[in-house]
Amino acid sequence: MGQSLSDVARPPSKEEITAELAEKFARKCFEPLELYSFKDNFKSLADHQQNVRYLKEDTIARFLELPDILAVSPIIYHMLTYIGAFPFLQDAPVILGFEQMIMVVAIMTERYTKILTRGASNRRKLLFKSLAVYDRKLSEIEKQQHDVSTSVSNSNTHAPGFAIDEAGDDLDDEAIDDDELVLAALDSLDVNDAFKTGDSHAATTHGAMIPADNFRKLIMLLLLVSPLDSQESLSTYVNRVAGTELEELRTTAENILSAFINVEKSPGITYAQFSHAIPTNFPFLFNGFNPLFEHFLFSKNLDFSKHKDGSISKSVAPAVVLPPLLQDNGQIMNLNVLSQLSFFIDGNELFRRLRLLYSGSEAGFSMGSFETKVFNWRAPTILLVSGTRLPDIPNNSGSEGYFNDSLPPKRFPNGSAPDRDRLVFGALVRQPWRHTHRDCFGGEDMVLFQLAPHHDVFPASSLNREYVAFAKPPIAHPGINIGCPHPKATQSSRHESLRHLGPVSLVIDSSFEYGVFTHDYSSSGGAFSTSASRKYNFQERFQVDEIEVWGCGGDEEARMQREHWEWEAREAEARRRVNLGTGDIAADRALLEMAGLVGANRSGGSMA
Structure with missing residues (x-):
């Protein structure tokens, strides 16, 4: 009976919980060799002060090879000192010691999902909080707007340095719930419920906003690291952050940023804006963090060519030389566009797997050239079209006038500012292209998108299957129609003489000279x-x-297309070499049938 109550149920301290969770992450999320490498890297990188080993900002920046010109090192370090406090986020920022870096690497590489399956989808909120700046005045304004559900047009009532694009939209159920990721972590350790609630500052996203300039810099880094391999050095892509390449990288980041906010109206991104944009427009936005932080799991001090006696093996395997990220050059497609595409199309389908099938400037702007180059590809394709916005006052003469006459009167404004008139649209088509005589082709796995000057993604519907029509004359409105009803073969009225534009659609006319993209949000x-x-x-x-048009696929798809092209060339040559002109039509036809050029569904041309 001599025990005191304090000896019976003493709850574990935060330090004990953190140590136990870090040990579980290390044991369950990393392979033994990875953990050995992590320890070796931390030991060689850490500074030492008062019996504490920790990593500094410049140390992490050098190890990850973050380019100085992007000025992103402070942003990344701010993220890590927040995530390192996991699961007690109210204690952030923290010193990045060994246990804290275990948390960082497990979360940034998504290895934590091996343990915390219940909180796997909550990494997005954690990343938002790690990037955000908190302002209590802004939080109070948000609460007032939520209570009255009215729009506040006067930005001077907001806290200095912040503005809200859409009042009353920034508080949702997800924003005020406890962090599922934190709760899952504590549940995995069977920790007392008393530790499941923390400071309300850390438990909500009220008053939190990511500064637009910080997020722009982060996007530039994410564009750079998106194709990175876990053992590939980031310095490999140093040419992408110099000269005109850097300017193009910055322009692409600006296009992407526009999907979150209008920087002219708001200097920061709220959680509501962040959580609305990510799932559809950028489901793979942060995938580049995985290989970047896996660098901590590979030690350069490990040399498997050495034997126990210190001798060096002579049969060291040569370093693997990776093929280029983009095997062909295009006028629209470049490494920045490729990285931008990887934010909503799995990078495994893109990097080192794209082939240029058709280019209008090289093969000719015609449906015939398009057909010849694209129709034989038996794997997914990516269509890209770039153009210059037509003036608001239409030209009613020539081909432009003819194109405008084929469209219904313009009822909607332009989609971006007048000074940003270079437009880039595209579509991911997973089915082979074909002629559409009566109906459309495509599937629910299609994606229609815009890349510039505004990034936007429009997933396919499962109800309306009017995905893609490739229609040639005598169809009323030949061309490429995406998201529109199939064109009719006849015109019986003025109404039918106009193109029928779908609510969300892209149309390219048969001459490949003009196009129109429509977004009817009210429909x-x-x-x-x-x-x-x-x-x-x-x-x-x-x-x-x-x-x-870029083909997604490997060597097998390219081989099949090459064989089909070679077969077509042999067929054309056989037709050219057939010696006709004997005057005996029946004999000539018999010769063509023996060559397999006429008969069945082959016409072989006129024999008259």
């Missing part, structure tokens, strides 16, 4: 979903500058 039932970030109507009419 429903289209083949593609409306924008998650631009909740308004707009339409872009443009003159086509370039069209490209």
Whole structure:
């Protein structure tokens, strides 16, 4: 009976919980060799002060090879000192010691999902909080707006340095719930419920906002690291952060940032804006962090070529030389566009796997050239079209006038500022291209998108299957129609003489000279979903500058296409070499049938 109550149920301290969780992460999330490498890297990198080993900002920046010109090192370090406090986020920022870095690497590489399956989807909120700046005045304003559900138009009532694009939209159920990731971590250790609630500052996203300039810099880094391999040095891509390449990287980041906020109206991104944009527009935005932080799991001090006696093996395997990220050059497609695509298309389908099938500037702007180059590809393709916005006052003469006459009157404004008139649209088509005589082709796995000057993604609908039509004359409106009803073969009225534009659609005319993109946010039932970030109507009419089609696939797809091209060349040559002109039509036809050039469904041309 001599025990005191204090000896019976003493709850574990935060330090004990952190140590136990770090040990569990290290044991369950890392392979033995990875853990050995992590310990070796930490030991060689850590500074030492008062019996504490820790990593400094410049040490991490040098190890990860973060380019100085991006000025992103302070942003990354701020993220890590927040995530390192896991699961007690209210204690952030923390010193990045050994246990804290275990947390950082496990979360940034998504290894934690091997343990915390219940909180796997909550990494997005954790990353937002690690990037955000908290302002209590802004939090109070948000609460007032939520209570009255009214829009506040006067930005001077907001806390200095902040503005809100859409009042009353920044508080949702997800934003005020406890962190599922934190709760899952504590549950995995069977920790007392008393530790499941913390400071309300850390438990909510009220008053939190990511400064736009910080997020722009982070996007530039994410564009740079998106194709990175876990053992590939970031310095390999040093040419992408110099000269015109750097300017193009910055422009691409600006296009992506526009999917979150209008930087002219708001200097920061709220959690509501962040959580609305990510799932549709950027499901793979942070995937580049995985290989970047896996660098901590590979030690350069490990040399498997050495034997126990100290001798060096002579049969060391040569270093693997990776093929280029982009095997062909395009006028639209470049490494920045490729990285941008990887934010919503799995990078395993893109990096080192794209082939340029068709380029209008090289093969000719015609449906025939498009057909010849693209129709034989038996794997997914990516269509890209770039153009210059047509003036608001239409030209009613020539081909432009003919194109405008084929469209209904323009009812919607442009989708971006007048000074940003270079437009890039595209579509991921997973089915082989074909002629559409009566109906469309495509599937629910299609994606329609815009890359510039505004990033937007429009997933395919499962109800309306009017995905893609490739229609040639005598169809009323030949060309490429994406998201529109299939064109009719006849015209019986003025109404039918106009193109029928789908609510969310892209149309390229048969001459590949003009195009139009329509976003009718007020309509429903289209083949593609409306924008998650631009909740308004707009339409872009443009003159086509370039069209490209890129094939997704490997060597097998390229071999099949090459064999089909070679077969077509042999067929054409056989037709050319057949010696006709005997005057005996029956004999000539018999000769063509023996060559397999006529008969069945082959016409072989006129024999008369």
